[in-house]
Each structure stands twice: as C-alpha cells, then as structure tokens.
Amino acid sequence: MKQPAWDDPESKAGTMIRGALWLLQVVGEGGTFTKNELRTAFPGISQIDRRIRDLRDYGWILHSNVEDASLLAEDQRFVKAGVPVWDPHERRQAAPRKAMSSKDRQAVLIRDGYMCTLCGIAGAEPYPDDPVITAVVAVSRRTIRTLDGRETEAFVTECKRCTSGRGASPILERDVLLAAAELSPGDRRRFVRWMERGRRGSTELDRAWAAYLRVPTDRRQNIADQLRREQ
Ligand SMILES: [Zn+2]
Structure with missing residues (x-):
C-alpha cells in the first residue's frame, strides 16, 4: 500500500x-x-x-x-x-491482542442467542444440508468497516464451519445499504419492519412455498403445471 x-x-x-x-x-x-x-x-x-x-x-x-x-x-x-x-x-x-475473559465470551454468546450470526445455526443443532455434523459455535473477532469508512472490531458468535470458510474479510456496513437499494419499495418497508422487530417475518413467497411443501410430492407436478398455464 x-x-x-x-x-x-x-x-x-x-x-x-x-x-x-x-x-x-x-x-x-x-x-x-x-x-x-x-x-x-x-x-x-x-x-x-x-x-x-x-x-x-x-x-x-x-x-x-x-x-x-x-x-x-x-x-x-x-x-x-x-x-x-x-x-x-x-x-x-500487528495489533496488540487482548485475551477475552470467559465472562465476556459468555455475554457475547447470550447476546447472539447461541446462534451463528452468519448462517443462523444454533449450537449443537445439525446442519440442514449435512445432518451428520452438529454445529459448534464460538466467539470470534471480526473487523467491521463502518459507513464513514472507519474500521472497528467486534466480537460475534460464529459456527466453526462459517469461521473456517470466511477468511479474514471485514464486515462492511455499506453492504446492507447496497443490498437494500436493490429492493422494491414494498420489500424495503418490510426489511425496515424486520429491523424494528429484530427478526425476519415470513413473506407471501415463504407462505406460498410452505403451502406447496405441504402438498404430497406426487401431487406437486399438477400445481406447477397449473401455475405455468396461468403465467
Ligand atoms: Zn454458521
């Protein structure tokens, strides 16, 4: 540089x-x-x-x-x-690293609900795409780049799988705004509501998909055909 x-x-x-x-x-x-x-x-x-x-x-x-x-x-x-x-x-x-106390580590885990902040899996829960493996969550240190371009560090709960896959790339606060800018006005309002509640809600699309999954597999083809005809 x-x-x-x-x-x-x-x-x-x-x-x-x-x-x-x-x-x-x-x-x-x-x-x-x-x-x-x-x-x-x-x-x-x-x-x-x-x-x-x-x-x-x-x-x-x-x-x-x-x-x-x-x-x-x-x-x-x-x-x-x-x-x-x-x-x-x-x-x-080169930054002088301070060791984290077990009390601080516990506080981070409680704040994050013992769930990986990247993929949402909880500790001891099997991975949906790999049920043989259960998640181990731990606290790790991540660099955050703020909207005004500063860099700061934060402790976050992550599962072992996400930690090993993510490399050292920082979390960019700007990514949230860039992704939000791609949303339709309706989706953006919904996104803000989720932020206010602190968790996501289900969308019409989620509800439609869940209703579809309740239909026995050998009947699903008819539904797909029907929808294709209506398009
Ligand atoms: Zn994860």
Whole structure:
C-alpha cells in the first residue's frame, strides 16, 4: 500500500495514523520535534502526544531525554518507524491482542442467542444440508468497516464451519445499504419492519412455498403445471 500524505484533507485516517505519517514526512527518521510543533501540526486535537506514544505498541521508536541525554527536555527524537499503521492489513496483523475473559465470551454468546450470526445455526443443532455434523459455535473477532469508512472490531458468535470458510474479510456496513437499494419499495418497508422487530417475518413467497411443501410430492407436478398455464 502506498504511503498517504499526512495532511491529505480527504483522509479519514485516525490521529495515530496521521501522526505516524507526519513523523515520516515532516520530521524524518533521526529528526527531532517538540510538543509545540506537534500541536501546531494537529491543531485542536487533544492528546496528540499520547496518540504518538501509542505508535510504540507498533514498534515505532521515539526517544525523550530520558532515553537520550543529548535531547532537551521539550525535544523528542523520532528514531525509527515501525509497522506501517496506515495499512489496515499490516496494522491488524500487528495489533496488540487482548485475551477475552470467559465472562465476556459468555455475554457475547447470550447476546447472539447461541446462534451463528452468519448462517443462523444454533449450537449443537445439525446442519440442514449435512445432518451428520452438529454445529459448534464460538466467539470470534471480526473487523467491521463502518459507513464513514472507519474500521472497528467486534466480537460475534460464529459456527466453526462459517469461521473456517470466511477468511479474514471485514464486515462492511455499506453492504446492507447496497443490498437494500436493490429492493422494491414494498420489500424495503418490510426489511425496515424486520429491523424494528429484530427478526425476519415470513413473506407471501415463504407462505406460498410452505403451502406447496405441504402438498404430497406426487401431487406437486399438477400445481406447477397449473401455475405455468396461468403465467
Ligand atoms: Zn454458521
């Protein structure tokens, strides 16, 4: 990934990332800077010096006069760059991971009803398309890309089968809006009602299909023929 400009007005990057780019592009490795220069470069951003220190978690080396006696009290030296934090993939790989407590894990499972958030199967339930295998659900960490382009992480319940098949692709909030834009106005209203209820309801199509399935298999052909004639 190309290194973005630290002062790109279009940038949606967070303060730590822009700070990292400022260090590279303005200060340069080996150069020194003061807190005042930092505040002038990032006006109105509180705790900019703390965001810069966060870079140490990503292998960036910054020295104050504690580590380098040749520096004045207000100076800091940008010794060496670490992980390219502006690259979401690199940053994720390097992110300091915290272990999850069993209490937190339990809370996620309860919130999701012990069901896989991707395919809807519940723990210990056999897969409809593979009844020999029963689902094992667990909590996993997923990256969410929000509507305003930020990346955040969330814990979600997933079954082993979905977890192994999904790879590392993030969940895009935008996908919901893109899919909704394809719906007819009636379906879109129904979709919003489902959101309000927190679960899907059955549609005319579902009801028609369920009624069809109640008909014995050797009689279904007649129904299909009848409908084809009416089209
Ligand atoms: Zn699943």
